[in-house]
Amino acid sequence: MTVKAIGAYAGDKPLEPMDISRRPVGPHDVGIEIAFCGVCHSDIHQVRSEWAGTLYPCVPGHEIVGRVSAVGAHVTSHKVGDLVGVGCIVNSCKRCDDCSDGLENYCDHMVGTYNGPTPDAPGHTLGGYSQQIVVHERYVLRISHPEDQLAAVAPLLCAGITTYSPLRHWNVGPGHKVGVVGIGGLGHMGIKLANAMGAHEVVVSRNADEMAVHAKSLDFILNTVAAPHDLDAFFALLKRDGTMTLVGAPATPHPSPEVFSLIMKRRSLAGSMIGGIPETQEMLNFCAKHGIVADIEMIRADGINEAYERMLKGDVKYRFVIETASLAA
Ligand SMILES: [Zn+2]
């Protein structure tokens, strides 16, 4: 099946309309009519080949929401007409310890929603900046938010789970004081989620005076900044046994920490990458229950290049979402 998409033929070329093919819906597949796709910072890195190994043509997009248009004969978890989402993962080995534990995000054979290996044409996966996608049922999430919130649900599929998973793993809850570093697509979700989990959340700036107020007071820091920066200034905010978890992925290393920042108060430095499929479903259910969606600005597909430029200037509050119906025009 041929569908319309927007993507790039090379790292130094702007995104442009293109036709791509989707595989027939197999016995365990779900066919999805995409309604909206969020625009993640990873999309820019990948499409411009700023991380090694981008394959072209590249169609980004891993914050996908839409409606089921077809299901394979053996599909039990979804039916035609359901509102569903697809995040960063469209396949994994399904057998290793990580997959068995529902942590497909850590499977050594995880297949990303775009730029991942697949037998389907053209030999690598193509993402959600497109009209339709076909995905194995295991990696398709149910959405129970009201339909009029669907566009604002899209960013939950990457930004939402990337911040939810570490907050859960490090048991953030009532009475905790949580710092969030970097208030963009990820950070603004971290604040909403930490708040809904009962934590007292604090926006951590790089302003020294504001930071001093919070010295040695935080239980947990969610650091979403994707550029190299001094981590020691933030460790000074953690109290004894506190943890700072990094979810941003800079292309070059951070210049710190100084080991004394860690040993003086038995502090921990950790990292976390998106989340597993069961946890992503748990996150979507949690957000529906608490009325949480992302703050978005809707764009047409042909506005994507301008949107990238604005993202690089930090000029979006806090996530662009493509209305994929605009691809048909
Ligand atoms: Zn993402």
Ligand SMILES: [Zn+2]
């Ligand atoms: Zn696996």
